[in-house]
Amino acid sequence: MRQLLRKWLAEPTRADTPSVFANRPTLLDHERLKSEFGALNRTYVDNQPFPHIVIDNFLPDDVAQALIDQYPIDQAKAQWIDGTYREPQGDGYVQKDKRHLKDILAMPSVYRELIWELNSKGFLDALTQLTGIRALISDPELLGAGIHQIARGGLLKIHADFANHRKYSLDRRLNFLLYLNPDWKEEWGGHLELWDAEMQGPPKRVLPVLNRCVIFTTSADSYHGHPHPLNCPDGIYRRSIALYYYTNRPREEELPNGNATLWQDLPEAYRH
Secondary structure: OHHHHHHHHHOOOHHHOOOOOOOOOOOOOHHHHHHHHHHOHHHHHHOOOOOEEEEOOOOOHHHHHHHHHOOOOOOOHHHOEEOOEEOOOOOOEEEEEEEEEOOHHHOOHHHHHHHHHHOOHHHHHHHHHHHOOOOOEOOOOOOOOEEEEEEEEEEEEEEEOOOEOOOOOOEEEEEEEEEOOOOOOHHHOOOEEEEOOOOOOOOEEEOOOOOOEEEEEOOOOOEEEEOOOOOOOOOOOEEEEEEEEEEOOOOOOOOOOOOOOEEOOOOHHHOO
């Protein structure tokens, strides 16, 4: 925790950074979000196959458009991290043609401002209203998080995420995904799939369209991914902002995966 506090104290605050939108104090209406998230708590908790919510039009339209306009296509090339990984055994991939940018200081200003707000106390309070999980902590390291981009042919095998932050020894509790794909077509695939603990199916499928947000609870059986190769044209990418939230309290149950990701094979009927 001391490392985490030192990191936060060293980070520039939003007040230190010129705002992209000078006519508003924040990009998000945090009080409105807290109220709306509170009203969605029962839906979130009851949703199957595990607690989650899908929210369309999450950001104001002008903020969503600014994210598209400022997307760092050629910016900070050296900071993009390759995320292609093969199966531990076999010839396949668990993650293919994916890269991500986690260095917030290398991001365009609207991304810095938005991620700062999504990691702020105001948004953490709203997440508590939505999920019922108290004392949430954001991650200034953006471990595994940041801006994600997947090219044609790319995929992410179904998996349950690592349970512990390897640097701060925090328990991972929530995933936040915000999609940045204008005019994304159904036939391109790339649906986020949410699977039940037994991997029986059918999964819940979520098309990654612009300004659609997905929030879900991280557990040993919150299986998710987009396991089928993307069929988008060359030069079109499946883009998102991904953030993860933690607590420093022990879980009610001890998760078996610790720092490891639990990969799952699709049932035969869902492999094509």
